[in-house]
Amino acid sequence: MLGKLTWDAIPWDQPLPLLSAGFVGLILAAVLVWVVIKGHLPYLWREWITSVDHKRIGVMYCVLALVMLVRGFSDALMMRTQQALAFQAPGFLPPEHYNQIFSAHGTIMIFFVAMPFVVGLMNFVVPLQLGVRDVAFPTFNSVGFWLTAAGALLVNVSLVVGEFARTGWLPFPPLSELKYSPGVGVDYYLWAIQISGVGTLISGINLVTTILKTRAPGMRYTRMPIFCWTALASNLLIVVSFPILTGTLAMLLLDRYLDFHFFTNEAGGNPMMFMNLIWLWGHPEVYILVLPAFGVYSEVVATFSGKPIFGYRSMVVATMVICFLAFTVWLHHFFTMGAGGDVNAIFGIASMLIAIPTGVKVYNWLFTMYQGRVRFTCAMHWVIGFMVTFVIGGMTGVLQAVPPADFQIHNSLFLVAHFHNVIIPGVLFGAFAGYTYWFPKAFGFSLDERLGKVAFWCWFVGFYVAFMPLYVVGLEGMTRRLQHYDQPQWHPWLLVAVVGALLIMSGIALQITQLVVSIRSRQRRRDVTGDVWDARGLEWATASPPPLFNFAVVPNVKTEEPYWGTKQKARELVRLSGEPVYEPIEVPRNSPTGFLTAFFAFFVGFALIWHIWWLAGLGLAGAYATFVVFAWRDVAENVIPRDEVARIDRANRLARTLALEEQPA
Amino acid sequence: MSTPITALRLTPSAIDFPAATTREYQEATGHGEAGPAPKRVVAGYGFWIFLLSDIIMFSAFFASYAVLSGATAGGPTAAQLFDPRNVAIETACLLLSSFFCGMASIAVEMRRQALTQLALLATGVLGLAFLVLELREFAGLIAQGAGPSRSAFLSSFFALVGCHGAHVTAGLLWLGTMMAQFRAKGFRADVGRRYLCFSLFWHALDIVWVAIFTQVYLVGAYA
Numbered sequence: 062m063l064g065k066l067t068w069d070a071i072p073w074d075q076p077l078p079l080l081s082a083g084f085v086g087l088i089l090a091a092v093l094v095w096v097v098i099k100g101h102l103p104y105l106w107r108e109w110i111t112s113v114d115h116k117r118i119g120v121m122y123c124v125l126a127l128v129m130l131v132r133g134f135s136d137a138l139m140m141r142t143q144q145a146l147a148f149q150a151p152g153f154l155p156p157e158h159y160n161q162i163f164s165a166h167g168t169i170m171i172f173f174v175a176m177p178f179v180v181g182l183m184n185f186v187v188p189l190q191l192g193v194r195d196v197a198f199p200t201f202n203s204v205g206f207w208l209t210a211a212g213a214l215l216v217n218v219s220l221v222v223g224e225f226a227r228t229g230w231l232p233f234p235p236l237s238e239l240k241y242s243p244g245v246g247v248d249y250y251l252w253a254i255q256i257s258g259v260g261t262l263i264s265g266i267n268l269v270t271t272i273l274k275t276r277a278p279g280m281r282y283t284r285m286p287i288f289c290w291t292a293l294a295s296n297l298l299i300v301v302s303f304p305i306l307t308g309t310l311a312m313l314l315l316d317r318y319l320d321f322h323f324f325t326n327e328a329g330g331n332p333m334m335f336m337n338l339i340w341l342w343g344h345p346e347v348y349i350l351v352l353p354a355f356g357v358y359s360e361v362v363a364t365f366s367g368k369p370i371f372g373y374r375s376m377v378v379a380t381m382v383i384c385f386l387a388f389t390v391w392l393h394h395f396f397t398m399g400a401g402g403d404v405n406a407i408f409g410i411a412s413m414l415i416a417i418p419t420g421v422k423v424y425n426w427l428f429t430m431y432q433g434r435v436r437f438t439c440a441m442h443w444v445i446g447f448m449v450t451f452v453i454g455g456m457t458g459v460l461q462a463v464p465p466a467d468f469q470i471h472n473s474l475f476l477v478a479h480f481h482n483v484i485i486p487g488v489l490f491g492a493f494a495g496y497t498y499w500f501p502k503a504f505g506f507s508l509d510e511r512l513g514k515v516a517f518w519c520w521f522v523g524f525y526v527a528f529m530p531l532y533v534v535g536l537e538g539m540t541r542r543l544q545h546y547d548q549p550q551w552h553p554w555l556l557v558a559v560v561g562a563l564l565i566m567s568g569i570a571l572q573i574t575q576l577v578v579s580i581r582s583r584q585r586r587r588d589v590t591g592d593v594w595d596a597r598g599l600e601w602a603t604a605s606p607p608p609l610f611n612f613a614v615v616p617n618v619k620t621e622e623p624y625w626g627t628k629q630k631a632r633e634l635v636r637l638s639g640e641p642v643y644e645p646i647e648v649p650r651n652s653p654t655g656f657l658t659a660f661f662a663f664f665v666g667f668a669l670i671w672h673i674w675w676l677a678g679l680g681l682a683g684a685y686a687t688f689v690v691f692a693w694r695d696v697a698e699n700v701i702p703r704d705e706v707a708r709i710d711r712a713n714r715l716a717r718t719l720a721l722e723e724q725p726a
Numbered sequence: 727m728s729t730p731i732t733a734l735r736l737t738p739s740a741i742d743f744p745a746a747t748t749r750e751y752q753e754a755t756g757h758g759e760a761g762p763a764p765k766r767v768v769a770g771y772g773f774w775i776f777l778l779s780d781i782i783m784f785s786a787f788f789a790s791y792a793v794l795s796g797a798t799a800g801g802p803t804a805a806q807l808f809d810p811r812n813v814a815i816e817t818a819c820l821l822l823s824s825f826f827c828g829m830a831s832i833a834v835e836m837r838r839q840a841l842t843q844l845a846l847l848a849t850g851v852l853g854l855a856f857l858v859l860e861l862r863e864f865a866g867l868i869a870q871g872a873g874p875s876r877s878a879f880l881s882s883f884f885a886l887v888g889c890h891g892a893h894v895t896a897g898l899l900w901l902g903t904m905m906a907q908f909r910a911k912g913f914r915a916d917v918g919r920r921y922l923c924f925s926l927f928w929h930a931l932d933i934v935w936v937a938i939f940t941q942v943y944l945v946g947a948y949a
Contacts, residue, residue, distance in 0.1 A: 197768050262779060270772035278761035304779045308786030312885060321874050321881035322799075323790060329797025329878030338786060615761060647734060689903055697916060698734040 064672035065245070070223045075158060081135070082221045111651040113199035114609060115184050118206050120503055122181025123496065125210055129173040132217065134569060136166035138562050141527070145559040147545035148552040159544045160227035161246065165216065167230025168250060171346070172257055173213045175484070178492040179353040180209075180264050183292045186499060187268060189600035189607065190286045192277030192616040192623075195649060197270035200691070203655030205263035211659040212257025215666050219249040223670070226250040229542070231339055232313065234324035234332045239317045245670050248317065251310050252666035258307050260659075265299030268292060277599070279618035283377075286598050287370055290377050291356030294384035298345045298352075301388070306342035309335065318669075333398060340391040348387040350484070352380060354491025355422055358444050361494050362426050364596040365441045366433030369622055372425040379418035379425075386415050396467045405464040412462035416455060423448060438594070439513035443494035446521045447486045454482030457532070475535025478528045485524055493517075493572075501593045505605045506583040512575035519568030527561025530554035589716045597625040604713040610648055610701060613710035614641040635721055637714055643707040647698045657687045766919050773923040777930045780893075784934050787889055788941060791882040795946070799877035804946030807872055809863070813943045816859045820894075820935055823852035827928045834921055837913045843905060849928070850901045853894055860891050883942065890938055893931055900924055 072078055096102055109117055139154060139162055146152040154162065184206075188196055196202050219225040226246040228237045237247045272293045276285070285293075313335070315321040322328040324335045363370045370376060392400060392408040426448060435441065457479040461467050470476060501507040534551045579586060592601040602624045603612055620626050631637050661683035668676035763771070795804065830845035864884070867873065874884035904924050907917045 193762055197772055266772055266775045266779065269775055270768060274768050274771050275762035300775055300779045301782055304783035305786045308783045311889075312787075312790065315874070315881070315885055319874065321885065322878040323794070323881055323885070325878075327799075328876070328881075329794065329799040330881075331793060331797065331878065334790060334793050338790070341786075650733070685899065692903060692907060692920065693910070695911075696733040696735055700732050700734050702732070 062673075064668070064674070066222075066671040066673065070245075070671075071221055072224070077154075077158070078220050082217075085217075107651065110656050111203075111653045113203045113649050113652055113655075115188050115196045115199065115202060116503065116607060116611075118202050119181045119183075119185025121206055122177040122184060122209070125206075125213060126174050126176075126178035126181060126492070129169055129177070129213055131569065133166055133169035133174050134566070136162045136169065138566060140166065141555075141559045141562040144543065144546075144555045147543075148549070148555070149547045150545065152545055154544070156544045157227060160542070161225045163542055164226045164229050164246075164250070165219075168226075168254070169213075169216060170484075171230060171350075172254060173209075173216065175350045175488050175492070176257075176261060177209055177213075178496075179295070179350055179488065180261065182357065182492065182495045182499065183268055183295070183353055184264070185503060186495075186600060187289055187292050188271060188275075189502075189603070189611060190289050190598050191272065191275070191280055192599045192602075192612060192618060193271075193275050194611045194615070194646070195275075196267050197275055198267045199649040200652050200654055201263050202267050203652065204658050205260040205267065205655075207655040207659030208260030208263070208662055209257045211663040211666070212253040212255075212260065214663055215249060215253040215256065215670075218667070219246070219253075223249065231343065233339075234313065234316070234335050235326050235330075237313060237317075238325055240325070247313075248670040251314050251317075252670055255307060255310055255314075256659075256662050256666050258303055258310075261299055262303045262307070265296040265303065268296040269300055272296070277616050277618050281618075283374070284618055284621050284623075286356075287359035287373070287376050287380070288353070288356035288598075290380050291352040291359070294380050295349045295352040298349045298384060298387055302342045302345040302349070305338060306346075309338040309342065312338075333395075336395045336398060337391070340394045341388075343394065344391040345387040347483075348383055350488045351491075352383065354447075354488050354495075355380070357491045357495040357498070358426060358447060359422075359429075360596075360598060361440045361444050361498050362429050364498075364594050365436045365438055365444075366430045367436075367595075368429055368433040369597065369625075370425065371428035371431075372421075373621065375421055376425050379421040382418040383415060386411065386418070390415065393462055393467070396464045397471050402464075409462050409464050409467075413459055416459050419455060423452065438497075439508070439510050439517060440494045440498040442514055442517045442521075443490045443497065446517060447490040447494070450486035450490075450521070450524065451483060454479060454486065458483060470535060472540050473535040474531040474539045474541055477541050478531035478535055481524075481528050481531075485528075490520075493520075498594070499600075501586075501588040502591075502600055502605050502607070504583075505588055506579065506586040507588060507593055508579045509575050509582075509586075512571055512578060516568045516571035516575060519564050519571060523561045523564030523566075523568055525561070526564055527558050530558045530561075590720045591713060591717070592628070597622050599624050602627070604709070604716075608709045610646045610706070613643060613646075613706050631717075631721060632724065635724075637718055637721070640711075640714070643703045643710065645703045646701045646706055648701060650697055650699050652691065652694075654687055654691045658684050661687065765915070766922065769919040770922050770926065773926055777926060781930070781934065784886075784889065784937075787882070787886040788937065791886045791942065794878040794882040797878035799879075801877040801880065802872050804879070804883075804942070805948075807867060808943050808947045810943065810947050812859060812863055813939065816856050816863075817935065817939055819852045819856040819859065820932060823849050823856065824929055824932045826852065827925050831921070831925050834908075834913065834918065839908065839912075842908055846901060846905050846908075850898055850905075853898050853901070853928075857891060857894055857898070860887065860894075864888070887938060887942065890931065890934055893934075897924075897928055897931060900927070 096105065109121065112118065140159070143152040143154045143159055152159075184196070184202065188194070216225070223245040226232055226237070226242070226249065228242060228247060228250075232242075232247050232250055235241060272285075272289055312321070312323040316323050316325060316330075322330040324330050324332045326332070359370050359376060389411045390408055392398075392404065393412045396405050396409070426444070457475070461470060461476065461479060497508055497513055531554075534554045537548070537550060539546065539548070539551050588605040591604040591607075593605065594601070599616060599618075600607075602616065616623060627638065661680040663680075665677050665680035665684070668674070668680060762768070826845050826848040830842055830849060833841035833845050864887075867880075872880055874881045901924065904917075904921055907920065911917050
């Protein structure tokens with residue numbers, strides 16, 4: 062009846078996961094009870110869960126990312142503590158548990174923190190910057206988000222029901238084959254990533270179509286903000302690379318479930334083929350994450366330097382060159398496979414080439430700041446912290462692109478330090494910059510700057526203290542994923558690293574404090590005009606938070622920075638341009654399709670992990686039925702009448718007019 | 727906010743269907759000069775992007791077949807297993823099915839309900855025939871001990887061809903719901919857009935099949 066699922070699946074003998082899961086479960090239950098008792102459930106269902114508004118979906122992606130960041134970071138803290146303690150000692154984590162933790166840490170941080178964070182920012186910002194009212198496929202957008210959330214839920218369920226993979230964040234065969242990993246851990250990994258991968262693909266298709274087909278009139282390619290360009294590049298990469306991930310993991314699933322021989326040691330299977338396939342997805346994935354972050358930096362640096370971005374066209378070209386080169390370097394992840402000197406040389410050179418467009422970008426950001434009136438806001442702190450730190454990570458990357466050097470440091474903590482040195486400042490700092498920068502746009506009030514800056518310094522210093530020692534021990538020969546060791550010269554460095562992790566923890570705690578403090582004092586941090594930073598993009602041309610339809614009148618774009626031009630003119634004349642002619646606006650109707658699909662997908666995943674075949678069949682039938690019901694609906698859109706549009710827009714125009722009259726002459 | 731909003735009912739006379747009017751395509755440059763493209767263009771375009779991504783997934787299976795096709799582990803080879811006659815009939819079924827799918831598109835454009843249903847039925851029956859033939863081939867292979875567990879070559883064969891078969895199965899399910907939608911909802915704009923996507927999907931499966939036919943069966947049986 063329940064397949065392989067029995068009471069023994071719950072790790073009664075391991076107090077740590079049970080306690081932490083119990084604690085989190087308690088918090089969740091408390092929140093749920095509070096929501097129900099206070100009567101917020103209908104509101105949540107109507108305004109968020111069934112929402113197909115790209116802004117709401119973007120916010121939900123970011124919330125998912127922030128929650129999972131806490132989970133992924135607790136894993137990191139446990140790993141650092143273990144390695145600090147496990148010098149000639151067993152530490153506090155048994156090996157099989159430690160292996161699950163480093164696997165879960167990588168999986169969560171990439172798939173359920175970095176991905177939803179950048180996808181969330183893109184979902185929220187791109188339609189606003191393009192001057193349009195919605196994305197191309199609003200309901201599918203909701204399906205994509207909820208599938209991602211279902212994948213995240215599966216990973217978290219593995220904490221208490223069964224186990225997670227012990228194979229690292231990418232399940233390399235033959236270790237991940239049934240013969241060597243007979244438990245459900247790898248299956249949890251595979252089904253969670255398959256489900257959320259489909260969600261990501263949907264989101265990618267949606268955003269590519271949005272950017273290529275639904276821009277405001279006059280918004281030529283050469284007038285799109287840099288963030289939209291990087292979003293386009295990133296989503297093109299999603300569309301091209303995620304199917305490879307799906308295909309590759311499907312092969313591994315066939316190996317494990319139906320005794321196929323894609324990657325086995327026996328019957329002609331080829332484990333190295335997995336390396337080629339998975340990194341054909343895995344390397345572009347790096348750029349899927351970092352390109353939108355580059356876009357955030359471009360927006361923030363231009364706004365807070367009071368100048369348009371330096372070298373717009375070179376920025377666009379650099380973005381698209383990185384997008385292309387992303388597919389030419391995958392083999393550098395396994396130079397040691399032995400593909401031969403010639404092959405390694407080609408991939409090594411291709412890898413080094415990527416430093417060129419990236420360098421172009423860094424110089425463009427610097428030149429944007431040059432002779433600008435730089436305002437050192439919290440968002441700007443993240444940008445400058447990124448530039449300083451990312452360059453170091455980039456250089457250690459170029460170093461490893463040299464195959465003979467790579468042979469020395471392959472799989473060492475030097476590598477671990479390197480990729481954290483590009484992903485943390487590159488992606489996470491960018492996500493935090495974007496979070497700080499667009500928060501007032503999303504919620505109508507800004508975050509506390511002072512707490513934000515202190516949090517930044519904790520992260521910034523904590524990063525160096527945590528990861529620079531890992532470079533050192535890596536060069537001293539310490540390989541990654543060691544549960545214990547007996548080299549005395551490594552020990553002091555690992556003690557320093559745990560201090561860095563604690564500093565980062567203070568940073569996260571301060572960010573939570575910042576959020577709470579800002580919400581409590583939101584009345585006096587209101588963004589009344591909708592342009593709190595004196596910014597340049599079209600997203601600031603509408604109210605904060607923007608109305609459901611984004612723009613009362615779709616802007617007609619005539620220059621590269623249409624909003625900045627309009628604003629300057631309004632300042633000169635000390636009045637806004639004449640009131641536009643309002644029309645009724647059609648907006649897509651809310652739909653529970655996304656939530657229900659993900660609900661069924663979660664049970665399909667769970668059932669397949671535990672071999673509960675009837676439940677899997679039931680879940681698939683439910684997902685199919687959801688789509689049929691969706692197809693049968695007779696009302697797809699609502700109409701917001703002209704008076705309502707006018708009322709909303711006039712309120713914002715009034716606030717902007719008042720602000721204009723208050724400006725210093 | 728909630729009171730003044732009114733619902734917009736979908737009716738068979740909604741404006742942008744059928745889409746083949748020149749005016750609409752002139753406006754829908756998609757290059758940003760004229761604003762957002764019409765829904766039919768957006769839907770078709772987005773679905774093309776999905777199809778391209780789907781073809782990339784197939785390419786992963788094609789690549790693994792290319793790598794593993796020689797890894798027979800002492801078991802049977804392609805030349806010993808594949809029956810060109812069966813594959814020829816399968817191919818004929820699938821291509822004819824696509825032909826009728828095209829006929830259905832014309833019938834939809836003409837808004838002829840009976841003709842549409844008939845053409846879609848023919849599309850579905852031929853697709854089903856293809857699927858039955860494929861499953862018979864699979865059953866025969868497994869019966870003679872040449873199942874996917876026998877060797878890496880057979881694993882990659884079953885996965886590649888089976889992936890296409892799974893797509894055809896999903897397509898048949900979709901086809902059934904399409905027929906029901908035309909019946910229940912008439913030639914409504916949103917149903918028309920879905921049909922556009924379905925026909926793109928069905929023809930794309932032909933493209934993938936031509937590649938499978940060539941790389942797996944022709945090369946396997948005669949090379």
